[in-house]
Amino acid sequence: MTRRGLLAGALAGAGTLALSACQPSGGSSSGGDAMLTVAAQSDNLTRVFNPYLANTAQGLTYTPQGSGGFIYEPLVQINTVNIGHDLPWLAKSWRWSDGNRTLTMELRSGVKWTDGEPFSADDVVFTYTMLKKNSGLNLLGVDITSVTAPSPTQVVFTFPEPSEQFFTNVVSAPIVSEHIWSKVKDPTKYTDDSPVGTGPFKLDEFSAQSFTLVRNEDYWQPKAQIKALRFVAYKDNESMTNALVQGLADWGGTYIANADKTYLSRSKHNNYWAPLAGTDGLIPNLERWPLSDIAVRRAISLGVNRKQVGAASASPPATSVTGLPMPAYTGSIAPQYKGVDFTQDVAKAHQTLTDAGYAKGGDGYYHKGGKRVEFSVTFPSAYTDIASRVQVLVSQLKDIGIKLTIDTTTVTDINTRTGKGDFDSTMGYPVDSAPRAFSYYNDTINPNLYYPIGKATPTFQNIERFQNAEAAQLFKEYPKATTDAQRQQILDGIEKIFVENLPWIPMFYWGSYGNWSTAKATGFPSPQDPYFSPVPNPVVALRLKPV
Known part of the structure; x- marks a missing residue:
C-alpha cells in the first residue's frame, strides 16, 4: 500500500504545474x-x-x-x-x-x-x-x-x-x-x-x-x-x-x-x-456499516476498473486476488491462487448487492433497512495522488449504485484519525511494511493487533479492525514454523482468509x-x-x- 509513513508523510502527487525555466540552484557543484x-x-x-x-x-x-x-x-x-x-x-x-x-x-x-x-x-x-x-x-x-x-x-x-x-x-x-x-x-x-x-x-x-x-x-x-x-x-x-x-x-x-x-x-x-514497493487500495473501517458488510466490499471489488484507478496516479493495476504485489511475490502465492486475478464484472457487482437484500432507490443508489449505501474516504488534502484516484472511484462507485463522499484532513491528523478508527474508509496504510510477504498481512489484517474503536493502535497496524479467529491462530503459529515449507503452508492459509473475507480492497500497485x-x-x-x-x-x- 502507499505508505503514509509514520515520520515523513506520504508521497503524494502533483496537480497544475508552473513550468517556468529556471537554472538549478541549491549550492556549488564543484x-x-x-x-x-x-x-x-x-x-x-x-x-x-x-x-x-x-x-x-x-x-x-x-x-x-x-x-x-x-x-x-x-x-x-x-x-x-x-x-x-x-x-x-x-x-x-x-x-x-x-x-x-x-x-x-x-x-x-x-x-x-x-x-x-x-x-x-x-x-x-x-x-x-x-x-x-x-x-x-x-x-x-x-x-x-x-x-x-x-x-x-x-x-x-x-x-x-x-x-x-x-x-x-x-x-x-x-x-x-x-x-x-x-x-x-x-x-x-x-x-x-x-x-x-x-x-x-x-x-x-x-x-x-x-x-x-x-x-x-x-x-x-x-x-x-x-x-x-x-x-x-x-x-x-x-x-x-x-x-x-x-x-x-x-x-x-x-x-x-x-x-x-x-x-x-x-x-x-x-x-x-518508482520501483515496485507494495499494493494500495480502499481500506475500510470494518466496524462501520456499510463496509462492514462483505457483500458491499465484494461488490466494490467487482465493480471497479482497477486500470482506471491506477492510471489516475500512473500506477499499474493490482492483479493477484491475494493482494500481494506481482510479479515480485509470485513465489509466495498459494497454489490455488496462482494466476487468479481480479476481474471487473459490473453485472455481478449488482447481483451481489441484490442477493444480499439491497435494492435500488429512486436516487440511483442501493438501500437496505432504510439506509443508503454511502460512505466517505478520508485522506489529507495535500495528497493529490490519492485525490486523483478517489475522484475516479466516486464516479465508478456511482455507476454500481454506491455513494462515495470525500473527507479531507491534514497530514498531521490523518494517522491519529485512522489509528483511533475515526473514518469510514481511507487509502494508504500509515506503516512501511518490509519486503516480506508475511509483513503485508501482519501489518494489515493480523487480528491479534485489533483495538476497539476509539483506542489508538500503537503501531497503526490492522487499522480496519479485522477480526477472524482462524487468522488469529495462523498469525500465532507462523513464528513457530522452523522450515520454509511450514511458513509457506501457514501463509497459504492466511491468503485464503484474505481472499474469502476481503478485509481491504486492493486496487493498484505503488512504487x-x-x-x-x-x-x-x-x-x-x-x-x-x-x-x-x-x-x-x-x-x-x-x-x-x-x-
Whole structure:
C-alpha cells in the first residue's frame, strides 16, 4: 500500500504545474563542495529532531525501513528494492538462536557520535530499553524481553516468542546516545533541537522554511563526497513537483503527474523512477456499516476498473486476488491462487448487492433497512495522488449504485484519525511494511493487533479492525514454523482468509517515487542499477559523486 509513513508523510502527487525555466540552484557543484537541495513535504516544519516523534523535521531525514539515518542510524538498512540484500550498518553481522528467540548482533568498532564520544553496545541497549519503557515511541512495534551488552561490540536481544519474522522491524530503530538521552526526563516530549548522531550528516542551519545538513567529516564509513544537503519544506506535493521541475530542488520523493512531459522533458539531467514497493487500495473501517458488510466490499471489488484507478496516479493495476504485489511475490502465492486475478464484472457487482437484500432507490443508489449505501474516504488534502484516484472511484462507485463522499484532513491528523478508527474508509496504510510477504498481512489484517474503536493502535497496524479467529491462530503459529515449507503452508492459509473475507480492497500497485537531477551529482539508483530505493536516503547519499 502507499505508505503514509509514520515520520515523513506520504508521497503524494502533483496537480497544475508552473513550468517556468529556471537554472538549478541549491549550492556549488564543484568537486567536494556540492550541495544538493532536497524537496521535502511538511506542513509544520519545527526544530524537532527526536527520531521517535511523528511529523517533525527529523521525520524528513529518517523514515524507518528503507531510508533511515542521515543523522541517527539503524543497526541494519532494510533494502526495499533489491529484496533480501539488506545492508549491515551499525551492526556488521547477526545470528538467531534458541528457536529464533535470541538475536545476537556484532557491532562496528570505531564508530563515534558527532560530539566525539564513542559509540558502543551500551547505546543500543539504552535505546531499546527506552523503547520498551515508552510504548508511544515504539513506532515499529519492537517486542523484546531483554537486551544486554556482553561486550562493547555485541548486543543480545531476547524475545518472548520466536521473532525472526520481525527482524526488519527490530533492526530499523534509530539508535540514540546514552550519554545525552539518559539525561532526558521525558523522551516522548524531547525536542532534540541539536541532534548528536552517528550518521553521515549533522545539523548545521535551521529555519522555518528549510534546514541544512553538512557532511560528518569523522564518519565511520568513507565520508560523503557531497558536502551538504539542504532540505526545503513544501506544504504539498504540487509545490514539491514545481520545485523539481523548475530546478529549485535536486532530489525528491514524490509522485509526478505526466512525468515524461512535465519533468523528464525539461532537462536531460532529470530522472524519475518508482520501483515496485507494495499494493494500495480502499481500506475500510470494518466496524462501520456499510463496509462492514462483505457483500458491499465484494461488490466494490467487482465493480471497479482497477486500470482506471491506477492510471489516475500512473500506477499499474493490482492483479493477484491475494493482494500481494506481482510479479515480485509470485513465489509466495498459494497454489490455488496462482494466476487468479481480479476481474471487473459490473453485472455481478449488482447481483451481489441484490442477493444480499439491497435494492435500488429512486436516487440511483442501493438501500437496505432504510439506509443508503454511502460512505466517505478520508485522506489529507495535500495528497493529490490519492485525490486523483478517489475522484475516479466516486464516479465508478456511482455507476454500481454506491455513494462515495470525500473527507479531507491534514497530514498531521490523518494517522491519529485512522489509528483511533475515526473514518469510514481511507487509502494508504500509515506503516512501511518490509519486503516480506508475511509483513503485508501482519501489518494489515493480523487480528491479534485489533483495538476497539476509539483506542489508538500503537503501531497503526490492522487499522480496519479485522477480526477472524482462524487468522488469529495462523498469525500465532507462523513464528513457530522452523522450515520454509511450514511458513509457506501457514501463509497459504492466511491468503485464503484474505481472499474469502476481503478485509481491504486492493486496487493498484505503488512504487517508491524517486526524482533527481544529475546536474550536480551522479550515482543515484536506477532500473539499470537498482541497488536501493531512490527516495532521499543516506545509503544513496553516500554513493553520490559530485559532477
